Amino acid sequence: MHKPALPGEGSELLSTRIRIVLVETSHSGNIGAVARAMKNMGLSNLWLVSPVSFPDETSYARSSGAADVLDGARVVSSLDEALADCVMVMGTSARGRKVPWPVIPPPEAARKAHEATAGGDVALVFGRENSGLTNEELQRCHFHIHIPSNPDYSSLNLAMAVQVLCYELRMDYLRSLEEGEQRPYLGSMTAPGDEGWDVAPAPVRDVEGFFEHLEQVLVDVDFHRRDKPRQLMTRLRRLFQRAGLDQMEVNILRGILTAVQKAAGKPAAGAGESTSPAASREQEDKHV
Structure with a gap:
C-alpha cells in the first residue's frame, strides 16, 4: 500500500x-x-x-x-x-x-x-x-x-x-x-487508482449496491423513512462519493451493514451481493 x-x-x-x-x-x-x-x-x-x-x-x-x-x-x-x-x-x-x-x-x-x-x-x-x-x-x-x-x-x-x-x-x-x-517519484497517492494504492476503485454497480443496502439498513433501524426522505440519502451519497471508495472499502461497509441488520433482527438486504462480516474481515486481513 x-x-x-x-x-x-x-x-x-x-x-x-x-x-x-x-x-x-x-x-x-x-x-x-x-x-x-x-x-x-x-x-x-x-x-x-x-x-x-x-x-x-x-x-x-x-x-x-x-x-x-x-x-x-x-x-x-x-x-x-x-x-x-x-x-x-x-x-x-x-x-x-x-x-x-x-x-x-x-x-x-x-x-x-x-x-x-x-x-x-x-x-x-x-x-x-x-x-x-x-x-x-x-x-x-x-x-x-x-x-x-x-x-x-x-x-x-x-x-x-x-x-x-x-x-x-x-x-x-x-x-x-x-x-x-517518467517515474512517479513526486506524484501523490491519495485515492484508489493512484499508482501504489493496494485495491482497485470500486465500480459504480458495487457502490450503487452499497447505497441501496445503506438505505435499507437506515429504514430497518427507523432512522430513515422513504416516504419522507428529506435529503438524507443525497447527502450520504455525496459524502461517500467524495471519499472515493475502493472495492475493499465497499466490502467492509456492506459487511458492517449486514451485521447491523443481524443485530436488529432484520433480514440482510441483497444477501446474494452483500459481503458477510466474516468475509469482510477475511478480505481486510489480506490487505491491511
Whole structure:
C-alpha cells in the first residue's frame, strides 16, 4: 500500500559536485546538524573554512548517523581555497547591499546549481552563525540566495538554512527524473487508482449496491423513512462519493451493514451481493 521508495543516494552530480561550504562555524554541533541535513537529501561534499572546533564529539553526536559526511569533510584555512576550482558560487544572504547583487530564491538556486554542475563543482556558501558572510565574501558569489522567511523572525539556524537549500536541490533532482524517465517519484497517492494504492476503485454497480443496502439498513433501524426522505440519502451519497471508495472499502461497509441488520433482527438486504462480516474481515486481513 506504499509507493516505491525514492532513490536513496541521488545523482552523482548532486552528491559530489555540489559542495556545501561553511565559513568559520563557531559551534561544532551545527556542523554535525548540517551533515545530517545533507545526508537526508543525498549530498555529501562538505567543506569547512576555519571552524572553531572540528572534529569533536559534539559534531559527531549531532550528525545522527551522518558520520560518513563528517569523515569526508575538507577543512581549509580560507574561503579562497574552498572555492578555487568551482565554476559557480552562491552565497546565502539575509541583508540588503549598497550595491545590488543578483538575488535568487532557493528553487531557482537549485536549478542553476544543477545546470552548472555540467561544467564543474558548484559551491553553496553559508556564513557565521551570528553575522553571516561579510560583504567581501558575498562579492565572491555569482548569486546571493535569499530564503523568504518570516520578516518578523527571519533568522534561521545554520543547519535549517542548509536543509532548505539541500531540500530544493533534492526536489530539482527528482523533477529531472520525472522528466527524463517518467517515474512517479513526486506524484501523490491519495485515492484508489493512484499508482501504489493496494485495491482497485470500486465500480459504480458495487457502490450503487452499497447505497441501496445503506438505505435499507437506515429504514430497518427507523432512522430513515422513504416516504419522507428529506435529503438524507443525497447527502450520504455525496459524502461517500467524495471519499472515493475502493472495492475493499465497499466490502467492509456492506459487511458492517449486514451485521447491523443481524443485530436488529432484520433480514440482510441483497444477501446474494452483500459481503458477510466474516468475509469482510477475511478480505481486510489480506490487505491491511
